[in-house]
Amino acid sequence: MNPTRREVLKDMAVTVGAVALAASGVEASAPGKKRKWGMAIDLDRCTACQACVVACRVENNVPVAGPSEIPADRGIFWMDMLAIQEGEHPEVRTQYIPTPCNHCDNAPCVKVCPVGATFQNEEGIVAQIWGRCIGCRYCTTACPYSRRYFNWTTPTFAESMKAQLNPDVATRPRGVVEKCTLCHQRIRGVKDKARNEGREIEDADVVHLTACSQACPAEAITFGDMADNDSTVSELARSPRAFRLLEELGTHPKVVYLREAKWKE
Amino acid sequence: MSTRNRNRLVVAGFAALALFAGGAAFAYSRYKAFMAPVPVTQPLPFNHKHHMDEKLGLTCDACHKGVNEGPHAGIPSVNTCIKLCHTDPQGTNPEEAKIREYAAKGEAIPWQQANRLPGHVYFSHVGHVKFGKMECKECHGDMKERTEPVLLSTTHRLDMDTCMECHKEKGVSNDCLQCHK
Structure with missing residues (x-):
């Protein structure tokens, strides 16, 4: 007997449903589930002391531009402090915002790189391989947050600073773009450490792992696994105070900001 | 036209x-x-074979302790040489006395690093030796048979393809950030 039209449709619906269920099930319960590193920055705690800016510079061997380059807008800041004016005179208020790379899940910079130098790694970090970058600067243009910087000159370090260069981070040559990597060298270090002790990484290992987060005296910066619902950072991301920069662009940043007052851009 | x-x-x-x-x-x-590889000169004619043969029987990690602990294999301090054997003259090589000279001056033996990776590569010894269960000789060659000091890199055959092929074979991640820094 030929199946009726209704039966065929029912079968199709069941099949589609089963496939969809299987697909979602795989994602939710895959062994060794993928991490998604992210950050929460509490603007109500931040005092704009810029300890994060300095710590980031030291940790990641970011060259100091100096008085000749800064006026030409050629300074490099993996972590910067934005000052945004709110309100109208005389009721003006300045909101300071520490801005690392947002590590967008849907990153515009990754899409425009013609040589695959920038990419999103398997744990959600938007990274850059310096040796592969050809310096076309498409990514600096594509980034809506201007979180990418071009090395206009050969980075130089004062003789007194050379001994403090971090051996875990390569210095970049002239002509390549550089950016925040969420201190992936520290993530690698903590992974090795945990593995040596025969355990998995816990939230406590990473909550203040990045240099900016470690340096923050107000504990305003929290780092962690966004894919883990129980991590401190996901808990903060669910807070009613949470917002993301330029959310309407659909870039899905993994850096979440927290502020009691409503944020209008 | x-x-x-x-x-x-x-x-x-x-x-x-x-x-x-x-x-x-x-x-x-x-x-x-x-x-x-860039040739280097060594301060002493260190003989790996002599230290690792049946009589002394030292293993690689006896001196290069870091292989079980962190990214760098490390090199023993002059005090380790003195403490283990070289308090008194050993063997017939007159160069051997230099060890005690360095120790008396409180100086480290200025060994030169022969095996180097490019500056943008991160390599972890503990990751490969302890977690990956690889033998030292897979990259460094059989140091047990080496009587001459290391004047030229023993790992210069390593390039990115070598790393990536092995990672692929063993099911280790080939994510760029796994090795690039």
């Missing part, structure tokens, strides 16, 4: 080809120079 124009096009094509070939050759020579 006139013959003249066609000839011009052919000449331009050849010029472009020659330019490309020249550029490629230049890039390749730079790459070769970059990958070639």
Whole structure:
């Protein structure tokens, strides 16, 4: 007997449903589930002391531009402090915002790189391989947050600073773009450490792992696994105070900001 | 198209080809120079074979302790040499007395690092030796048989393809950030 039209449709619906269920099930319960590193920055705690800016510079061997380059807008800041004016005179208020790379899940910079130098790694970090970058600067243009910087000159370090260069981070040559990597060298270090002790990484290992987060005296910066619902950072991301920069662009940043007052851009 | 124009096009094509070939050759020579091992001089004629044979029976990690602990294999301090054996003269090589000279001056033996990776590569010894269960000789060659000091890199055969092929074979992540820094 030929199946009726209704039966065929029912079968199709069941099949589609089963496939969809299987697909979602795989994602939710895959062994060794993928991490998604992210950050929460509490603007109500931040005092704009810029300890994060300095710590980031030291940790990641970011060259100091100096008085000749800064006026030409050629300074490099993996972590910067934005000052945004709110309100109208005389009721003006300045909101300071520490801005690392947002590590967008849907990153515009990754899409425009013609040589695959920038990419999103398997744990959600938007990274850059310096040796592969050809310096076309498409990514600096594509980034809506201007979180990418071009090395206009050969980075130089004062003789007194050379001994403090971090051996875990390569210095970049002239002509390549550089950016925040969420201190992936520290993530690698903590992974090795945990593995040596025969355990998995816990939230406590990473909550203040990045240099900016470690340096923050107000504990305003929290780092962690966004894919883990129980991590401190996901808990903060669910807070009613949470917002993301330029959310309407659909870039899905993994850096979440927290502020009691409503944020209008 | 006139013959003249066609000839011009052919000449331009050849010029472009020659330019490309020249550029490629230049890039390749730079790459070769970059990958070639740089010879070093060592302060003492250290004999790996003698230290690792049946009589003394030292293993690699007896001196290069870092292989079980962190990214760097490390090199023992002069005090370790003194404490283990070299308090009194050993063997017949007159150079051996230098160990006690360095120790008396409180100086480290100025060993030169022969095996180097490019500055943008991160390599973890603990990751490969302890977690990956690899033998030292897979990259360094059989140091047990080596009587001469290391004057030239023993790992210069390593390039990115070698790393990536092995990672692929063993099911280790080939994510760029796994090894690049």
